[in-house]
Amino acid sequence: MGAPGQSTDPAPYLRIAAELRTRIASGELRAGQKVPSARRITQEWGVAMTTATKVLATLRREGLVRAVPGVGTVVDTSGACGEPPVRSSRRPRKRPAESVLSRERVVRTAIALADAGGSAALSMRALAAELGVSTMVLYRYVPGKDELVVLMADVVFGEVELPADAPADWRGRLATGARLQWALYRRHPWLAKAMSFTRPPLSGNALALMEWMMAPARELLPDTPALLHTTVTVAGYVRGLAVNLEDEAEAEQDTGLTHAQWLKTRHGRLAEILDGGNYPMYAQILAYPDIGFDPDSMFAFGLDRLLDGLGAVMTERRPGPGGRGRRSV
Structure with a gap:
């Protein structure tokens, strides 16, 4: 007692x-x-x-x-060992x-x-x-959990294998680097939430990846602020989508439904909402077969559009005579 x-x-x-x-x-x-x-x-x-x-x-x-x-x-x-009792009779595992x-x-x-x-x-x-x-x-x-997470991030960024035949053009290099980051976040869904661009973890392996990504663009962006903003814009885009991966992984484990399966369970309710004709855009989207509303397709679409926009910046700041940036006309 x-x-x-x-x-x-x-x-x-x-x-x-x-x-x-x-x-x-x-x-x-x-x-x-x-x-x-x-x-x-x-x-x-x-x-x-x-x-x-x-x-x-x-x-x-x-x-x-x-x-x-x-x-x-x-x-x-x-x-x-045998049928597990309510309280384990096994000796605690030796430390x-x-x-x-x-x-x-x-x-x-x-x-x-x-x-x-x-x-x-x-x-x-x-x-x-x-x-x-x-x-x-x-x-x-x-020293503590915060420092542990920084070490974890550095180790997993060290997993990235840079291709031997790396694209030499700025767009190809940025696209390849962004896809490498996306694949890394896919393997480690917790990583995106561990990263920050206002107070970034000091990871040498993460910095090495960004250096490799930005090397060709650096030749076209001699303006240091533009170089920094381009770097953060691309990396921030990848991370911004990736922060949803951990929540999706937990939701899939909790419900037993993949993202596509979950969407199908919501079609009936969404159809009821759209029945009044007040949301023609969403009605058009819902009627489209296999539209590909999943993280990977959204990432690919957004990355292409982002690089399209950066193309104008690269042209605008292309080095002129003497290595100084000039604006396109």
């Missing part, structure tokens, strides 16, 4: 973890099937995000689930010796957590649980 006035009910995260264990043991959640995301847990059980994160971390430690980058947390009972840890391992584990559960799933406590160490140990390797 507990002390007088002290609740004997298990902590909320243990209670929720027990319910999910039961679903796994009964076969309701099968091997390879996604379990509720942290966001879904907060909605279904009415708990805070930190509690939801502890639920998934508990199940991972018990070998019942694993994080799959780009997919989410899925059932994986290969590491579990690795500090010599096994390194800053690189901490950062890469954080990237895997964010890839699987989104930026909301990343906390110093959740990361420590994943590594099997106390939270305080992490501060020997990174």
